[in-house]
Amino acid sequence: MLSVAKQLFKDQLTEKSKKQSKKQQTGYSKTLGWVFVSKDFTKETTKAVRTYGSLFDVSKDYTYFTPNTFYRNDLRRLSTLRWINAMSIDIDAKNGENEGMTLPDVHESITQAGLPMPSLIVQTPSKGFHVHWFLEQPKRASDKLNAHYSRVQTRIAEMIQGDTNAVGPERLFRLPTDENTVFQSQERVSFDELCEWFQLIQEQEQLDVHTYKKGFSKGYESILKHAAVKKILEGVRKGQRDTACYTLALAYKAAGYDEKTAEEHLHNWNKKNTPQMRQIEVKRKVKSAYRGRFHAPSAQKIRELSGMLFSYVIWEEAKPREERTYSHIEEWESDVLAFIRSRGGKVSGSQRDLADQITSSVDANKKIPYATFKKVVARLEEQEILSKKVSGKGRGASTELTIVNEIKAHRTQSETSNKTEEVSNEINGFNSNTIKDTVVGGTALPLSTGASLALPKAKLTPVSLPTYSTVSKPAPIPGNVPIAFVSALYNRSLVDGRFIFRAWGKIQLAFKAFGISYHSIAATDDYLRLSVAAVAATVEKKGSMIAGDFQGNESFLKYLFGTMKGLFANYRSDQITQFVEAIEGLGDIQLSHVGMELEGELKAASVVDRELIVMKLAEIEREQSARQRRKHYHNHSAFDLNSSLNQFKLFMKTDD
Template sequence: MRNLAQQIYGNQLTEYSKKQTQKQKNGYSSRLGWVFVSKDFTKETTKAVRTYGSLFNVSKDYTYFTPNTFYRNDLRRLSTLRWINAMSIDIDAKNGENEGMTLPDVQELITEAGLPMPSLIVQTPSKGFHVHWFLEQSKRASDKLNAHYSRIQTYIAEMLKGDVNAIGPERLFRLPTDENTVFHSQARVSFDKLCEWFQLVQEQDQQDVHTYKKGFCKGYESLLKHPAVLKILEGVNKGQRDTACYTLALAYKAAGYDEKTAEAYLHNWNQKNMPQMRQIEVKRKVKSAYNGRFHAPSAKKIRELSGMLFSYVIWEEAKPREERTYSHIEEWEGDVLAFIRSRGGKVSGSQRDLAEQITSSADRDKKIPYTTFKKVIARLEEKEIILKSVSSKGRGASTELTIVNEIKAVRTQSEKSNKTQEDSNKINGFNSNTIKDTVEGGTALPFSTGSSLALLKDTLTPNLLPTYSPIAQSAPIPGNVPSAFVSALFNRGFKDGRFIFRAWGKVQLAFKEFGITYRDIAATAGYVRLAVDAVAVTVDKKGSMIAGDFQSEDGFFKYLFGATKGLFANYRADQILEFVVEIESLSDIMLFHVGLELEDELKASSVVDRELIVTKLAEIEREQSARQRRKHYHNHSAFDLNSSLNHFKLFMKTDD
């Protein structure tokens, strides 16, 4: 369960929960997310966890989980999603629906749909199936992404005879166990690939709802009989010959032909090309295909060369770990951590010596390869699970590895620090307006979603007395301010409703300069997170009530206004940059399609960020213009070259 969870969530969960004092000192990371587990689909039995330890413990008593994670631990809603990690489908087998369906039937449906191999298939007690595709890289949730996710999910559910009502990235699915997992592979898919699949199938289905089946190949043995491959075998034009020869050689290789036979067939195929390739080039392409690392042709290349729909999935069951020649790096992570824990949470020595001492939990005779050990250490260090320090250089170098949270947990505090912590907790007490912390792995009122903000000083500074009196009678907290923003201020000792209301007003004014209305700020999760981060930045510069270094109201509000503007400007710049990178890789048709979608958004009665859409449309126009210029330049360059060659030939004839 732990290895599978790490495969899904990566660094969105931590190994162990932090103490409250550690959170106040180091802040909260925006990469983390909450996983919801449930005994059934009722709210009363739902629990949120944020550590692998908590998830492992509750998995014995809970039945369902969310593959995607949330930034709030009290509300499992589409609007509170933080990370999308998987595309998941529910195939029901109730009330006579899909009666008698087996795992091979599900695999057949996936193959016919042209979908990639899934990462996990779980069978439910009712003999239904939950199918999951883990994403290569988690996607940050947004309103637009969530909507597109649901569109793709609906299409996949229709093709797999799944439940088209169980749609949405926020849904619960059955927790995988050794007993109910019927298929598990290390396969992952990019969200862009799923978008391409959706676009391709959508275009075909506009003509015939069953057209998609015509383009899919069931296995390597039928590759050479598929209409798209047969089309390429009829011969290609000059600009396609090299790619076609290499692609066909891989097709023969995948179909089981030896190199000599494949070369003979391709020499015959070459005679159909206009003009033909040189025989030595055919030989080189075949040799490259058979000696290279690819075992089968690219479906994308076959589509491009044939101009026809083509896709295929080859099912390869994952072998047990003890039978693999190379254990998955995530499984080695568990072995490395177990080794360090067995030595008190800290080890030191040369890296080669440390690697020599680590064995596989599945096979005690198998040691971790040195190169794999270095990769594992780098991954664990990046996830902030371990701390690595190196002393000296060269052969005398010594590496110290420490499991961060476990070392922090065993540190003893002095009486003075214990008293400071008690005083801090008293100042930061919860009132009746605060969400009660009943969850595993953290607090219900996070300080910030920022990952690198130093929120509080290491120690309290009693010499700096607050100018904002905590003794004065507090006004009630306004109900129209988002709870996350209220919590960000409340947890720092700002409990007066008037102060919180004025702070929210400064945030609203900052957003207004970018054309964002007051109503849309509170309704958009990303904007609220940005406002919470602005509070963290402001506290770092202007102090807080809880730390005792608060300076003044006016200075705080002015800095909050500027911090919000600066963070949103960076946020907007990142959005545009990501969009430009995305559209540069799209085909002309896809680029046109994205432009139409944006224009439809702009025509809607309620637009959250009109300026962003207008900017994106301008970027699309620039990209389309740039492509036209490149085509124009290419065509004229080719024309000028041909013209020069003709003039040269005419000159030579005249000279003769």
């Protein structure tokens, strides 16, 4: 318990309390924080501690604690938070929710979500789990940060089957003990990394149901008539009730029913469940659905609950670019590149001045927003189309932007210009409609429990659901995925941004198993080549869309993960073999010098492959030890030979 607390709170708690006289001399600390502990969730049993000794003492009588700390010891509120130390999720197992979930299931859901490995997992008496990601550096609490923390926390909870009602950085979680700690690691995550994950998830869901407008929306009226939804309306078993109730409430909401009518329908539906939910729980689920940010149900949840194929789209009139409030970022990319090219391929100045000079190619009165300009530059830099150099600081800073890859730049502009034509001509004909989401319809195929969603096998036809809807256009590709990796999938017709995002997540997790940080993968040519090779090997085994033998997302992604780990293990082995061959030909002084250089690299703040350096140092030690043994053996053998010769000469003299 104490070791975990010190890893989490660091210098926010003290070993012992300060005396009042000491406080008067040094002043009150602005870095320390109070940890609240509680016997249950009532205010009467809450106690605040600020020393490790006190925390250890009360852990015998108290059950819960706050992973984040406060600047007041009398009030546990968002407004009194001082430091945010961890991202914590409650996976509840009460009332049949997540029944039978095991630790491997938790790890699998975390991996599937593309999240980093947690620092701590505690199991609760009800067989639920509290999952904690300790932050590399604590974040100073603020109203803005607290709000975004809750948004990220809610999204993580949704992705790993956590309790979306148990959110907020001020919440209590179960105190870790030797008995209830089921997983612990030295992994740490930056809050920025979690925010980037959240942003990618939001981009991934751009084609989901967020286009629904308040009230009734055309296209959703038939959702309750679909066979998959009808099957859920027949009642569900224990362990599915909460999810089913919330999903159906969103279905009623999307279909235009008011909250009161939806609640009446769901109370009648609840009578078909075995066992039934409490009426208050039905009411809460409906309230949560109607007052939350989701406007329609998840197609994936409907598939899981019904065991049947289900998807839906909403058709909405597409506005010309000049009539849109915000243009697609790809279109602004084209305008930024055109502006730089018109200045000879290189521009310089303050970023605000540069942004102020760029106008829309279809509306000269419309300028690129400054925030959008920064995003566009970052995306083009990530794709290695632009290079950015900043000189100076503050208001006097100057940014130089240079087009470094004209081929990619022209490709980006041509893809942007062709995208609208492709969507209108190939998908919608000449009716100027744009598909926004996935549509209710299609054949409902019953599936056995746990079976994958599969289509009938036919020649040149995928044997599983494709990586994107055959009706709607693919989701956009996340900007942080390297272009080489995207191309490796794109060239094999695996073009959906959501699938590419998940595939890159598997690559990142595979490297993470060897201690390689996410940002190092894209920055290292050898690692990118290995990632592309992993895609090629996986496609050879699991098929591709273009060949019509694709075996399904999950099968492909799992094989990709294992292949990437195997390729990197072989790569590391080859690196060590080559290193050993190289040092065998070095002299003792050169060998020692190489060892010193490696030790210097190991002390650096950012090391790409720390484990490889450690392995190389071990090989140097082995080589040095082997040389010492050889010298000792040689010297000892020479001494024995000289000794034998001397004895022989003495013997000959004696014989004379």
